[in-house]
Amino acid sequence: MTWSIDQPAELPPSNNQIVPERVFYEFDGPLIFSAKSAFVDTIFFKFGENDENSLYLAAPITDMIIASMLKGDLSVRGALMSDQVWVLELASDLTVERYWTVQGEEFPGNLLPARRTGVGAITSGVPDSFDEATALFALNFQGDKFKRAGMPFGVFRTVIQNAHDAARKILIPALLAGTRSATLDFELTEPKFSSLIVALKQPILDVGRITRRLKTDVQVDVISDAISENSVHFVHDMDEIASSAIKGEITSAVAQEKFSILDQVSDIVPTDENNISELAITSNVKGSRSSVVIGEDTGEKILRARKLAMSSPVTEHGVIIQVNGKQSTFLIQSTRGKEVTCATDAGTFKALRSDGRFNLGHTIRVTGLLSLRQRRDYMLLSQMPTLG
Incomplete structure (x- = not known):
């Protein structure tokens, strides 16, 4: 059921006038403001007009919500997301003419303020929830x-599973990629509906x-910092990709260099087939927030760019986990969460072996033609790898 102005309304007591305490935005009168209403601090948002x-x-609102806004x-x-809300018809002097008590999920979403829009000094890219x-x-x-009020179970399961897999690929350092949840996991806040918000806290x-x-002593702070850095760098790279998509198709240069990013998000970006119309990604690290919003058009371009990139050399980042001198190959754990067998010629392999950094556990950047396989991907290198 959705609220409609045609539904029966309630009449207020006489002389019921709303007196704004804080006006956030006004134009020919207050459009967004807070006031005391029936002894409850309340936020008001003008969404339409009816006759005069x-x-x-x-x-309902709190001081914490106001400060956060x-x-x-x-x-x-x-700030307007609440289990119970009210719709009020106000005269020009803000006297209540009539009102409706409405369940939050019944109020039409298209009448709400635009997503990620705030007040004050920061007006765009603002989170829609505390999480x-x-x-x-x-x-x-x-x-x-x-x-x-809910969603189909199958839709929820698919989105959550894909979000889980993508988040682990994005956040977990390459040295620990492929580990099970018993080794490294993330605390999850309660998923929020209306949209579906999946918010991960500290690892x-x-x-x-x-x-x-790792066969060595572990410093928890080092791993936590690496996860935080991965979060920040990922959002930065996604913003670059989204900006490229807004200008047209994602360039082949960007797709080949950022292939790992395209692959990590391939199952969660919006498309016309997966029930997702928009995806907002947010990172909060050390008091600094970064975010990127991906629409369906950008999501489709990401999938096309990923597919086209496979026909040319792409760049992978990871750590060396195995070396096979007889075959002139080595195995890396990619930041995409996959193991990749890297093959090269004997001369290039010999040059790599002469570098003292070409050891197990060392970071490496490789470029070549990539073949996706179920167990281990395969890359035929097209240039000398770069050791970190």
Whole structure:
């Protein structure tokens, strides 16, 4: 059920006038403001007009929500998200003519403020929830099937599984890529519906398991910092890719250099087939926030660019986990979460062996023709790898 102005309304007591306490935005009168209403602090948002009166959506608000809005940590849309809201018809002097008590999920989404739009000094790219504003890494999925009251189980399962796999590929350092959740996992806040918000907090590390895997003592802070850096760098790279897509098709140069990024997001970007219309990715590290929003058009371009990149040499980043001198090959654990067998000629391999950094556990950048396989991918190198 969706709220409509044609539904029966309630009449307020006489002389029920709203007196704004803080006006966030006004134009020929207050459009977004807070006030005391029936002893409850409330935020008001004008969404339409009816004859000579104005229609406002109202929701309970707290000092923390107001402070977050002014700081740019919460959008107007996010501030209005409440289980119960009110729709009020106000006269020009803000006297209540009539009102409706509405369940939050019943208010039409197209009448809400634009997503990720704030007030004050920061007006765009503002999180729509506190989870996005505070999580280490957050994915906000939008789509017609994502409703506050619920969604199809199959849709939820698919999105969550793909989000889980993508987040691990994006965040986990190459040395620990492929580890199980028992070794390295992330605490998840309660998923939010209406959109589907998947927000990850700080990592959960089993130091003993990691030590046995790496065969060396582990500093938790070093791993946590690497995960945070991966979060920031990923959003930066995705922003570059999205900017390229907005100008037209993603260039072959960008696709080949950023192939790992394209591959990591291939199952979560919006397309016309996966029930996702928009994806917002947010990273919060050491008080600094970065975000990127990917629409369906950009998502389709990402998938096309990934497919086309496969016909030319692409660049991979990872760590060396095995060396086979007889075959002139070595195995890397890619930042994409896959193992990749890298093959080269005897001369190039000999040159690599002469470099003292060509050892197990060392970072490496390789470029070549990549073949995707179920167990291990295969790359025929086209140039000398770069050791980190």
